[in-house]
Amino acid sequence: MNELGTDGHNHASAGSNASNGASHGGSAGAGNSIRSVDRALDLLTIVCSARYTEAGCTLAECAKDADLSPSTALRFLRSLTQRGFVSRDEDGMFHAGTELLRLGASVLSRSNLMRIAMPAMRSVVGDINESVYLAVRNAEGDCLYIAIEECSQAIRHVSWVGKSIPARSSAAGQVLSGTVAFGESVIERNGVEPDVTAISSPIFVAGRPVAAMSILVPSYRMDSGKTQRCEASLVKACQEVSQQLGT
Numbered sequence: 001m002n003e004l005g006t007d008g009h010n011h012a013s014a015g016s017n018a019s020n021g022a023s024h025g026g027s028a029g030a031g032n033s034i035r036s037v038d039r040a041l042d043l044l045t046i047v048c049s050a051r052y053t054e055a056g057c058t059l060a061e062c063a064k065d066a067d068l069s070p071s072t073a074l075r076f077l078r079s080l081t082q083r084g085f086v087s088r089d090e091d092g093m094f095h096a097g098t099e100l101l102r103l104g105a106s107v108l109s110r111s112n113l114m115r116i117a118m119p120a121m122r123s124v125v126g127d128i129n130e131s132v133y134l135a136v137r138n139a140e141g142d143c144l145y146i147a148i149e150e151c152s153q154a155i156r157h158v159s160w161v162g163k164s165i166p167a168r169s170s171a172a173g174q175v176l177s178g179t180v181a182f183g184e185s186v187i188e189r190n191g192v193e194p195d196v197t198a199i200s201s202p203i204f205v206a207g208r209p210v211a212a213m214s215i216l217v218p219s220y221r222m223d224s225g226k227t228q229r230c231e232a233s234l235v236k237a238c239q240e241v242s243q244q245l246g247t
Helices: 014-048 059-066 070-082 098-108 112-128 171-176 224-245
Strands: 002-004 010-012 086-088 094-096 131-137 143-149 186-189 196-205 208-218
Touching (some): 014 059, 059 070, 070 086, 112 208, 131 171, 143 171, 196 224, 208 224
Antiparallel strands (some): 002 010, 086 094, 131 143, 131 208, 186 196, 196 208
């Protein structure tokens, strides 16, 4: 708003100037926020890219690929790390973080894999009345459990959905590492937990394992006859899921 001064000329009011300044400042702030989001997403995409999945990504690689200075890249990566979307190992390499994996598992739970696998898992539970899990490999190469079909046993394994476990010494880890052939299974006793027997078989897509379906049973309930029934039911279910996914 303009006001008539004592000299007869119009003068812009201080309030109007302040308002205009705030408007310009708000636009600039919004633009900066959008650029910050873009940069953070660029870095997150770089860390999760296929070429860095196994070994991780160095700060220099992140900065170069995102066209940022190392100091700027580090500032964004620290923020992503604090929120759990990125993790940094003892060697300084950046990896996908647990929060990102949790969100990914949530999305994956609604994907074709889950849609097709869940009926097969229910069928296995119906055959042997033991809990059945579905696991995939996370960015660190460990096993991330994304689904469970629980049995009706009074004593059963506590749900691990959303949890990652080391691939070493676990049946699912052996499956996801590619050491178990299509149509076969592996048994691990007292691997991750004492007094628990795990039987796992691979789900294949395009000639490689994309998921592991596993039966986890308190060891005292397992004998040779039940072990054979578990393996037969599990392998059949995994073959059916693989075929539907397009092995």
